Amino acid sequence: MSNLAEQFNNPTAYQQPQGGGVLAQASSSREMEEVKGQIFMAKSYPRNYFEAEKRIQDACKRPSLAGTSMYAYNRGATKVEGASIRLAEVLAQNWGNLSYGIQELEQREGESVAKAFCWDLETNVRQEKVFTVKHVRSARGNLIPLKDPRDIYERVASDGARRLRACILGVIPGDVVEMAIEQCRLTLSGQSDKPLKERVSGALAHFKEKYGVTQEMIEDRFGYSASSFSEFDLVQLTNIRNSIKDGMSIVEDWFNKDIGKNQSSALGEDFKAQTEPKTEVKPDAPNDIPIEQPELPLE
Incomplete structure (x- = not known):
């Protein structure tokens, strides 16, 4: 029997399995x-x-x-x-x-x-x-x-x-x-009658007093200066505070304390350098400061 006749009598004989197709x-x-x-x-x-x-x-x-x-x-x-x-x-x-x-x-x-x-x-x-x-x-x-x-x-x-x-x-x-x-x-700003700048300043002061987190550490966390904080940044800062307050996380989970230490040390050195008297010694230079001579007894 030819292939064509066999296929006509049995149409499924030469059908290829489709499988996944x-x-x-x-x-x-x-x-x-x-x-x-x-x-x-x-x-x-x-x-x-x-x-x-x-x-x-x-x-x-x-x-x-x-x-x-x-x-x-x-x-x-x-x-x-x-x-x-x-x-x-x-x-x-x-x-x-x-x-x-x-x-x-x-x-x-x-x-x-x-x-x-x-x-x-x-x-x-x-x-x-x-x-x-x-x-x-x-x-x-x-x-x-x-x-x-x-x-x-x-x-x-x-x-x-x-x-x-x-x-x-x-x-x-x-x-x-x-x-x-x-x-x-508008929704975030309507939750308080205080200006945004005052609320950001209060949040920074709270972190400093309560947890020892400095402004430099917060700015390092966010990646930009606190002067450019928006309402959304303030909400994130509030969420971090609530997480620490409720014991769900610790300060080290959010902030790098080494940032505050390094910057505080630099500030201290600058302050020390400004307060200490500067003495400049010039070799072979005449001394313009008169030396006080002891008084001689009158004859």
């Missing part, structure tokens, strides 16, 4: 149907921009969110600030009709390949970032390999959160993000 095709079809459903719902119920902005403003009036809505770090002599991943998630939730998340595409020996994305289902605007995460963590300048699956997952999620934040902020209009940040500032 069938499962991949079924998974791809299911994901495609889910995407179509999301797009259909987004087109059927488009966002109301005024209601979305109102929901974002209301969310930013919560002190718990406002206190974690910003990040800050120093880049050289410049302080860099921006919306945190927590604020970005709230923006995405209340803006509506967004599909966003982090996916681990592949896990190889010693590294993972992941993707962060944010897709506006209404306007078809999409931000996507593919990145590689090494299975290591830094501890005191050394790189320690990660073997526990939970540690690897947390490492990928931590690195992916920054990419996800960038994707969300790249899709949501910038003026909406600025409005949310300003509302968070």
Whole structure:
């Protein structure tokens, strides 16, 4: 019997086993149907921009969110600030009709390949970032390999959160993000009737008197001068104080005490140098200071 006749009489005789190909095709079809459903719902119920902005403003009036809505770090002599991943998630939730998340595409020996994305289902605007995460963590300048699956997952999620934040902020209009940040500032400043500068000064004095933490140690922790502290920095400083007060951590967990010692020693030497009289000896120079002669008895 020819191969064609045999295949006609028994269609399954020459079918190659598909294996994972069938499962991949079924998974791809299911994901495609889910995407179509999301797009259909987004087109059927488009966002109301005024209601979305109102929901974002209301969310930013919560002190718990406002206190974690910003990040800050120093880049050289410049302080860099921006919306945190927590604020970005709230923006995405209340803006509506967004599909966003982090996916681990592949896990190889010693590294993972992941993707962060944010897709506006209404306007078809999409931000996507593919990145590689090494299975290591830094501890005191050394790189320690990660073997526990939970540690690897947390490492990928931590690195992916920054990419996800960038994707969300790249899709949501910038003026909406600025409005949310300003509302968070108003929320934090409205909790006290004292100026920010006075509250920062009081916090620095409290750390000095209660825990022996100097201003230099706090500035070393934050990476920039206390004169540039914002409402968000003050909230972080308050959280550190509460953690130490409740016994959840100790001063050494947050601050490097050697910073204060070294700077205090330098200040002491400067003060000593200023208070000690300076004597300059010039060789072969005439002595301009008259020497007092003893009085001779009168004859």
